[in-house]
Amino acid sequence: MTIKISRGRGRPRRFDPEQAVATAQRLFHAQGYDAVSVADVTDALGINPPSLYAAFGNKAGLYARVLNRYNSTNAIPLRDLLRPDRPVAECLASVLEEAARHYAADPVTSGCMVLEGTRSNDADARDAACALQAAAESMIRNYVASRHPEEAERVTDFVATIMAGLSTKARNGQDLDRLLAIADIASMALAEALGD
Amino acid sequence: MTIKISRGRGRPRRFDPEQAVATAQRLFHAQGYDAVSVADVTDALGINPPSLYAAFGNKAGLYARVLNRYNSTNAIPLRDLLRPDRPVAECLASVLEEAARHYAADPVTSGCMVLEGTRSNDADARDAACALQAAAESMIRNYVASRHPEEAERVTDFVATIMAGLSTKARNGQDLDRLLAIADIASMALAEALGD
DNA sequence: ATATTTTTATAGTCATTACTACAAAAGTCC
DNA sequence: GGACTTTTGTAGTAATGACTATAAAAATAT
Secondary structure: OOOOEOOOOOOOEOOOHHHHHHHHHHHHHHHOOOOOOHHHHHHHHOOOHHHHHHHHOOHHHHHHHHHHHHHHHOOOOHHHHOOOOOOHHHHHHHHHHHHHHHHHOOHHHOOOHHHHHOOOOOHHHHHHHHHHHHHHHHHHHHHHHOOOHHHHHHHHHHHHHHHHHHHHHHHOOOOHHHHHHHHHHHHHHHHHHHOO | OOOOEOOOOOOOEOOOHHHHHHHHHHHHHHHOOOOOOHHHHHHHHOOOHHHHHHHHOOHHHHHHHHHHHHHHHOOOOHHHHOOOOOOHHHHHHHHHHHHHHHHHOOHHHOOOHHHHHOOOOOHHHHHHHHHHHHHHHHHHHHHHHOOOHHHHHHHHHHHHHHHHHHHHHHHOOOOHHHHHHHHHHHHHHHHHHHOO
16 A cells, blocks of 8 residues: 655655655665666666656756765764864774774665765766765865864875775675774874874 | 788788777776777777677676786786885885875876776676785785784785775875875874884 | 688667656646 | 646657677688
8 A cells, every 4th residue: 555645736646755765775875876777766666767757857866865865864973973072083083983884784785875976977976976075075174174284184085095995895795893993903093193 | 001910811800909908908997897888999999899899709808808908017016015025014005105106197097997897887897806806905915914914804904995995086086195195194004003 | 713711891689778758547626 | 527737657769788690801722
């Protein structure tokens, strides 16, 4: 029995767009933007292509919605982790640890959906993912700069590199313990670079 | 005027397979396996599809030849860098530095072709790239294990993570100086983890 | 010269892609 | 109940993907 959502007059939708975005998110995260066809999504939702295009415009439009959802529900909570009352190196270490945990949490949706999305061959999808990644990197850089302006660039580059590497390793099937060990070694370097 | 290579009797080839592999390597390295179509390759070579299929079997067959060529001419010379007469941390640092230099050497073919190839959506291409990557990682692990058996796994994981991250950053357009700075910070962690 | 061999160019096949025209269906509003 | 609105299902389109059947071309062997 399908739940019908009313949008005023007219024939009611047979699907909930929010749920559709959630389903699409699983597919895009699991397989990547390029590897997921519109047919994959419509099949998973049990709807026909026109319904999806009416709701989201096109494949990239759906992906944009998915990225927003990911960013507000599955992303690493940088705002909470980057604390002004704790050592910078310690907070960055917690970001890396949290990254390892997120990326290995579910083996079918391993890695970071945004970081993986920046490698798409579709320009629209790639740009959308790159924008989110740039925003996250800016946030880290600003945080480091507020306390260690000289080191902000290189430390941020290093953290971003580790996160990209962790996402890759997670998609390669590396288990949580090994990802955490990698994050630990990286955190030693951060402590040394920022003074502990 | 085209150079014709004789292969015994029969109509001569209009193209040199070695040169074809070199041209295909540029394309695959620049755009990735999935984004390069067979038509892209045949257009670049000025030949027709049947000629390419006669010489290489299929797209994945051509890619296998390209990977071999890359591995024997463009790869990081691990065998020379991993020296038994130098501190392990120092040698691994030189591997990371060399990686940074290789990945940023040419902006149109940035990053590591093997590491990027492991992300292909084509199973054959991905498996071929993964095999080479696994071999390189084994070489590093064996080297570390010969001197620091307890640390071999985590240190190798860390080095592999940094290399994957550096390749990503290089493809993102990061310049050589910043890649080298990242490699430097990572090397500090290696020195600490392995005892300097 | 003629037969044989190998590669070529032409012109396709077939599957899959993102996306859509159109009319029937299924509601709401008066 | 009838006009109106919105979504649905059917059945496409056009482009592009990897790959190939076929016969002519261009060489060598005898």
